[in-house]
């Protein structure tokens with residue numbers, strides 16, 4: 450089974466916009482109420498068992514169960530009998546909101562994500578229809594529960610064999626969008642390892658360096674947009690909170706944010722295609738970008754969007770029949786890709802790789818990407834053969850890959 454997500458721009462009528470906004474509003478109160486319920490429960494367990502604290506008291510009975518998804522969904526059904534407001538939105542949409550909160554809660558504990566936040570009217574931006582009716586789409590419009598036919602711009606066709614399963618309605622700075630989750634109920638095999646192997650090293654100095662010696666910088670236009678954003682954000686502090694001027698500026702900032710993220714995504718796609726050119730296998734380091742974002746790279750990392758890029762790359766590789774794998778990241782910059790000797794830790798300011806053992810010299814990032822390639826290839830258990838030209842590893846027969854490394858000479862002899 451395969452799932453794709455496609456995004457289309459909606460062209461809703463004023464009544465439909467009112468319906469969407471109202472649903473967002475109801476979702477928001479459901480989210481905030483459910484989150485408060487969870488927080489209250491946690492707070493009520495904080496007082497020590499043997500003493501009364503000044504700050505925390507048991508305000509709930511001890512055997513009150515934790516408000517998990519199913520409990521909250523049941524409470525929601527009951528609450529609907531009393532509150533007309535809750536009935537104005539689709540029931541499944543509201544349940545989905547509770548499910549999202551449940552997932553955010555689990556992610557916080559299991560994956561170290563942030564605490565779920567209360568949402569004001571600007572923060573609640575989307576909701577999900579978990580089910581769609583029969584034949585919900587045609588070229589002009591999409592049928593959505595409660596909204597009936599909504600006009601849309603079908604900017605690209607739905608690929609053959611895919612069926613829309615659920616739809617997320619998103620409000621962005623530039624209008625309303627629908628994100629369709631498309632499902633293909635056929636198993637598509639992943640590409641097999643073949644052809645020219647290429648290792649990638651992601652970094653801040655160069656966005657990506659390849660084992661073929663190519664280094665790609667982050668594009669200028671993104672930097673310029675970032676700078677623009679900085680200027681606008683700086684103006685924010687002069688505006689009074691709650692004033693309409695501040696709201697206007699905030700909208701301007703939101704539009705710019707969207708433009709940056711759209712531009713970046715577009716560039717990521719193009720770069721992914723470029724990296725697939727002439728390669729049969731791609732290897733990247735297995736990096737936990739979430740913890741990266743927290744650490745010393747916090748600012749640059751969020752800006753670069755490595756996590757998104759790797760996801761896009763994996764997808765493009767699949768489409769282009771290029772084998773994709775992640776390799777162990779530890780110490781890729783401490784090993785010489787040419788002879789395998791340990792070269793010791795390089796601090797971030799050392800930008801070149803000079804091997805004392807074999808005299809191999811290249812830039813730091815290219816050396817790291819070549820080590821990534823070597824690891825990827827050896828993880829496949831391929832025989833690694835000597836290539837006279839060194840770097841330009843091209844040509845391959847079946848599963849025999851030619852990689853220019855000194856280490857392979859030892860293996861071959």
Ligand SMILES: [Zn+2]
Pocket residue numbers: 785786787788789790804805806807808809
């Ligand atoms: Zn060496």
